[in-house]
Amino acid sequence: MENKHPEEQRLLVEKIRQNNEATLKKLYQTNYPKIENYILKNNGSVEQAKDVYQDAFLKLWISIKKNGFTSQNETAINGYLYTIAKNKWIDSRRANLTSRTAVLKDLQNVASNEDIEDITLYEIEKDTQLQLTMSSFNDLGDACKKVLSKFYFEKKTMQQLAKELQLTPASAKNKKYRCIQNLRELIKAKQ
């Protein structure tokens, strides 16, 4: 695992960027146990471990999407995930400023150990527009959630989507558009 071919590594990041189901699932499932273990040993519960881990996973994924990530190393990605989760846990236990410098230092340590070039972790918590979009999405009806996640997350083509929804391509396209409009209205209403 340490000496994987560089091309494979680049492909891994690319697969994450494309929301490849198998890749994301494997990444999630491979890294969870170690983090659960850490949190349980540090006065956390299984439930808390899951929440912290999922937040960390999302943060890592968005950082990769926003191109703040040029790692060529799978071990590095795993290391990042662990570090983000660990620091989220620490942060949640001590809500004071000193913990933030500790977080940055920790990340820099990971970087120097793993030859990572760039550590711009995206601060999801500070992105209110993103939070707004996500919570509005959750308020959509199940039908729209299905349509939008199949098209934008799973990257299905309009033809595939139409087939799965048992609609004509024109109807599917129209449905997608109406769902986008719904989402936009929900976001607007919350602003």
Add this chain to the structure above:
Amino acid sequence: MDEELNNDQEKELETIERFLNGTMIDAELQSFENLLESDPRLKREVEQHKLLILGMEAASLKMELDEYHQTMGEENQKVIPLSKKKPKRQWYFIAASLVTFLGLGLFYFTTTSNQRLFEQYFEPDPGLATNMSTNKDFEFIKAMVYYKEGEYEKAIERWTEQLPYKKENDTLNYFLGVSHLAIGNEEEAIKYLETVKQKKNSYFLNDTHYYLGLSYLKNDDIELAKENLTITTYQNAELILSKLRK
């Protein structure tokens, strides 16, 4: 006039999406890029849509995480005994082919052409999302989980229990109908689906017409099957109707 405005907006959205996902090329790409430079409104639209897409992706991923979490437990529990000897592959193939052959023969002997047509096209409704953040109806969700796993009897058992409290509920009636159809109870299915059909503003109306069509088809009630299949927009319905006309 409103329609026209909507069409223009829809077209613009499509163009923006082609630009964002990299399928726009050459001359069109060049002219779009030039346009962006000179049109701040368009540039803003593009940026906003880019962010919207990321937000939708993030929200979708978040929905998936629980599924990754749950399947993780299952995979850890699968123990593959290494000492088990595997019988020769070719015997499996032969056995499987024989069973299929016999099964097909039996199928053709004991079913009508309508029933075969039904089997060809029937696929149960994929079901509703079972994450709890939007639907707090725990009992309903529990049954839906069974449904999605193909355990129709269990789903039916639970949903039937809930029925006295929600007799008019079209979601409940719809899924009871489809579940019964999935296990071969056309008569029951028809009963539930006809109830949904009474609710003219039901979200499931289109689907109900389709599954009613299939139910009547399986029951050899051709006229009623055709009647329902004609109203629904499902593509399969047209295919079935054309086969019935022959």
